Amino acid sequence: MVQSEKQVATDRAPKMGARRIYEALKDQILSRVYEAGSQLPSSRSLANELHVSRTTVTVAYEQLAAEGFVELRQGARPRVITLHMGPHLRDIKAPRETRGPLSAYGERLRALSPWLDYLTNTLTVDFRYGDLAPSDFPALAWKRAINSVITRRPVRLAYEDPRGSRRLRQALQGYLWRARTLQCNLEQIIVVTGSQQGLDLCARIVLDAGRAFVMENPGYRMARQIFSSTGATAVAVAVDADGLKTEDLAQIDARMAYVTPSHQFPLGGVMPISRRQQLLDWARDHDAYVVEDDYDSEYRYDISPVPPLQSLEDGRNVIYLGTVSKTLSPMLRIGYLVVPQQLQEVFATAKQLVDRHTPMTEQEALASLIESGAYESHVRRVRRLHRERRETLLSALEYALGERITIEGADAGLHVVVWLNELPGSLETALIEAARQHGVGLYGISPLYDSATGPTGAPRERLGLVMGYSALTPRQIERGVQLLAAAIDTVKGTR
Template structure:
């Protein structure tokens, strides 16, 4: 395979192997008096380190007692679905949006209400005619279109949630990576200022360290922490303590943030190389969106219909290129895009292979056109 543009993959060489090994070895060396089950909310040292990190990195104020460490963001979403939704409840989903979240919420018998997004994220004016128990949003980098929700829309979303007595789940899945824009305060910070309803903040290290670690965390309104802690304990007792201790050590020492700064530079190079190659080889035949942040961009091939996705994927695979159309991320009963859009993840790409991959992709497009 020359290149696979699958979103969510990271380059193995970007993982801080030596730092992680030292942190794990140090955690193992701290021999406890006995081996026993831990706090279902997470290792206290990690929750304290996350509290400090979130304030430094995101301007988010919370107490360690509001944090529940989970096995990746998927478990965080599953806990939200089990505890906040009943069969027949309605939940707001960005359309297009994160399909796994839609499936998790639907699995408890709730009904998805797809709300369209544009270049600035969720179209909050559409909420005026919507009643729901919960809203799931990705305001820092809308998944998958890439928009950043403006402050005015954030306030409108929180006002709607307050009127509906609804919860807002803020999935901040890759906010560490910004290139052409300044950070926007998280919804959680606005809610703290009295702007709206309870916000549940969902974070992960899957984009900064590795998706294989399965480490994420929820920042909950105080009224919800006990019920989430009990549910976490019933589900799997607690997240693996060794990995929690290692992450806490990286956060406490500053090594985690130094690693992120290095990773941001590497991904900025990958992003710039990919955009340059797409523009040089496709010219006006391609339209690039959502590239100002995160680890993916959206490439629209307006001359190809959305129905060309399957033949293009096959033509690309014959040339050892993995591509991933955006259409499956649209709600099945909502309007679909007319033209073919590709989600192009670059977090695992070797910069020296990107130009070759784009040339092969263009050849596949020409075969299908």
């Protein structure tokens, strides 16, 4: 009988002995790959995986149990025991750092400071922007939609259109017209794995090393880093109460401009029609593209919705970016681009090269929510909840801090900017650390300013905070503001 290539390779591979299995598992326990209370694989499944006898795995497990690393019980998988790390337990040696050659892109990424948003949160109250409350998620409607998708058996399991599910793109086409007066062809819509991938595709397709791109100042830090990773150079343009100061664009030769015209991030300005037209005129004259990030347009409280740039007569050079991260969950990783017709094929090709397509089950489930009206019903519900949270935050800030602060950007969105009139910007780090000691998470505005603009980039005369409230209950908001006031007093007392 002829053996398969896979079987031959398996037979030729060196067998792992009990000692090697024991040492590998011990290292993984010490380095917390397996944490206290977690279960190791069963001896049968691990033996099958490693192509060794079950007895070999059992010997390794018994040695781990003898040394107090795991607990063995008849009929149950081994469970890791809580370890009290002492001198008798060696630390895992960190691998020797090597700085081998990378591409220019890799070197640019290595120079970036780490992005730490994913760290475990142990704070009492966290005002981090972008988080949503789990209780707001339409779990029942989403479960029904997912179940419906799963029970519909396709003819075959195959790769799909890189632009995304046709059903979802049709649903988005109707939704964008209803919600944002945006009209487009189906082929212009590209479903992406979150807005970050949308920005990355824009960077790859539009920017080259050595070219320039316009960024709002202050603006979205992640977008600036994504675009800069191509080797392009950021040109920081100041914003005011009306968003990007488009009059400053006249002498700038750039390939792209990134803007948040419906709700400037983070200051909250709304770009008036005169500036919108000036921005589009600049893009046409310089043969440049405008990336319009419409990241939270669903949340408008005291102002009327503003049509997107893409819907204006001269919006042919606009790449529109939307997401469900602020309406459903940032964990879903579903966003969408509406690209100019002349770019629809190249964007589809770029998406295919990056990851073939965004996961189809979630796309079909979202399409179902939009088609049934459940999505827009959910948006209306959470808009009311966020309005209540915003009013609680504004009232709590007014009560606790009054004239000691100035609030900006409260008319829309899921965050406000709070300027502390009594503290200079140089005390931002001190306040954040003091707040963490009090159990509250605060986030300064200075990282959102372009560092290349020097000392005049971020304001130094007063300290600014970006305070999100969409994941908090009214009671948490009120408690968080009390802790903020206590942290401010602590910092003032040490000056």
